[in-house]
Amino acid sequence: MTFLRIDHVTKQFGSLQVVKGVSIEATKGEFVVFVGPSGCGKSTLLRMIAGLEETSEGSISIDGEDLTHADPADRHVAMVFQSYALFPHMSVFDNIAFGMQINKVPKAEIKARVAEAARILQIEPLLDRRPKQLSGGQRQRVAIGRAIVRKPKIFLFDEPLSNLDAELRTQMRVEIAKIHREIGATMIYVTHDQVEAMTLADRIVVLRGGLVEQIGTPIDLYDNPANLFVAGFIGSPRMTLLSGTVESSSAHGIQVACPALSRPQSIAGPFARLPEAGSPVTLGLRPETIRIDAANPVFSARVEITENLGGSTLIYAVTQDGTALIVPAQERTSVRSGDTLPLAFSTAPHVFDAEGKNLRLP
Ligand SMILES: Nc1ncnc2c1ncn2[C@@H]1O[C@H](COP(=O)(O)OP(=O)(O)OP(=O)(O)O)[C@@H](O)[C@H]1O
Ligand SMILES: [Mg+2]
Numbered sequence: 001m002t003f004l005r006i007d008h009v010t011k012q013f014g015s016l017q018v019v020k021g022v023s024i025e026a027t028k029g030e031f032v033v034f035v036g037p038s039g040c041g042k043s044t045l046l047r048m049i050a051g052l053e054e055t056s057e058g059s060i061s062i063d064g065e066d067l068t069h070a071d072p073a074d075r076h077v078a079m080v081f082q083s084y085a086l087f088p089h090m091s092v093f094d095n096i097a098f099g100m101q102i103n104k105v106p107k108a109e110i111k112a113r114v115a116e117a118a119r120i121l122q123i124e125p126l127l128d129r130r131p132k133q134l135s136g137g138q139r140q141r142v143a144i145g146r147a148i149v150r151k152p153k154i155f156l157f158d159e160p161l162s163n164l165d166a167e168l169r170t171q172m173r174v175e176i177a178k179i180h181r182e183i184g185a186t187m188i189y190v191t192h193d194q195v196e197a198m199t200l201a202d203r204i205v206v207l208r209g210g211l212v213e214q215i216g217t218p219i220d221l222y223d224n225p226a227n228l229f230v231a232g233f234i235g236s237p238r239m240t241l242l243s244g245t246v247e248s249s250s251a252h253g254i255q256v257a258c259p260a261l262s263r264p265q266s267i268a269g270p271f272a273r274l275p276e277a278g279s280p281v282t283l284g285l286r287p288e289t290i291r292i293d294a295a296n297p298v299f300s301a302r303v304e305i306t307e308n309l310g311g312s313t314l315i316y317a318v319t320q321d322g323t324a325l326i327v328p329a330q331e332r333t334s335v336r337s338g339d340t341l342p343l344a345f346s347t348a349p350h351v352f353d354a355e356g357k358n359l360r361l362p
Pocket of ligand 1: 045
């Protein structure tokens with residue numbers, strides 16, 4: 001059942017429309033991640049859900065109640081920001097308890113709720129410290145603690161981990177997943193981090209220029225991107241894109257010629273729409289579907305550099321028509337810069353039309 005409903009919402013700053021009609025639904029307990037390029041309206045959407053920003057058109061409801069124009073305090077949502085926004089002169093305990101103290105929650109209950117949040121976040125030994133005596137990760141935990149004690153209907157996170165170093169980020173990502181599992185709350189989470197989006201989300205919303213490009217589970221978006229934009233945005237290393245032309249097209253599939261490939265490729269359907277012979281298309285290959293194949297190569301690429309990551313290697317190469325691609329190799333490899341790699345692909349490529357729409361159905 002829908003718990004959060006964002007319905008045809010727009011946001012206008014003066015004459016500038018930055019959110020252009022967005023509809024998103026989330027069920028109770030769902031973890032929804034917003035991704036998209038800088039300036040696409042992610043923070044603005046969160047701020048509209050929180051009531052920190054007026055909604056220009058459309059409606060926002062939580063738990064069946066229309067809250068489009070409600071006061072932030074009446075929405076029962078809690079927002080956690082990238083800058084922790086802690087009070088420097090207050091102890092960790094008081095930072096977490098502050099909202100409840102203002103609302104005259106009985107002392108015993110405040111104590112119990114802070115203790116519970118501190119247990120979940122493993123910050124019990126830090127309650128008497130001031131923010132400046134904490135590490136970045138500990139400060140972020142306090143900021144999350146302040147949200148937890150409010151028992152919000154929805155948690156809103158705006159890039160909460162982007163101030164942390166790589167190791168701490170990974171650790172906090174796992175912590176957030178555990179918190180979500182333990183308290184089962186609905187969470188809306190904005191991030192630029194591919195791994196955070198893929199691992200935390202029940203569903204990912206890909207935004208561009210104030211519009212939704214696609215909504216789906218991480219695997220959905222990875223396996224079946226609706227268009228070139230989503231294909232390029234989700235997945236790291238990126239999808240390899242080869243431009244080509246449809247040579248022939250029949251009910252059984254299409255034949256595509258690409259300057260990068262040594263011979264035309266037959267690609268079986270099903271297709272949403274069969275592209276006509278002569279029309280330009282772009283073939284898309286996820287890195288793990290490209291393999292080194294000396295016996296039966298379909299194309300070749302010259303190695304530019306290799307990145308040895310210890311357990312695996314990334315090979316950066318360029319095809320004969322100049323298309324850059326990345327080939328992951330599971331084991332350590334003897335491939336060197338300047339080598340020519342014989343390549344093949346192990347699954348049918350995606351086929352994008354001239355407008356970037358993915359024509360091949362799953
Ligand atoms: N108060 C404001 N007045 C005018 N324009 C604004 C205001 N706040 C945001 N904008 C504009 O709205 C657009 C969306 O901003 P928003 O902060 O939602 O982007 P974002 O997706 O969160 O980007 P980032 O990934 O960089 O945080 C941007 O073009 C921004 O400049
Ligand atoms: Mg933002």
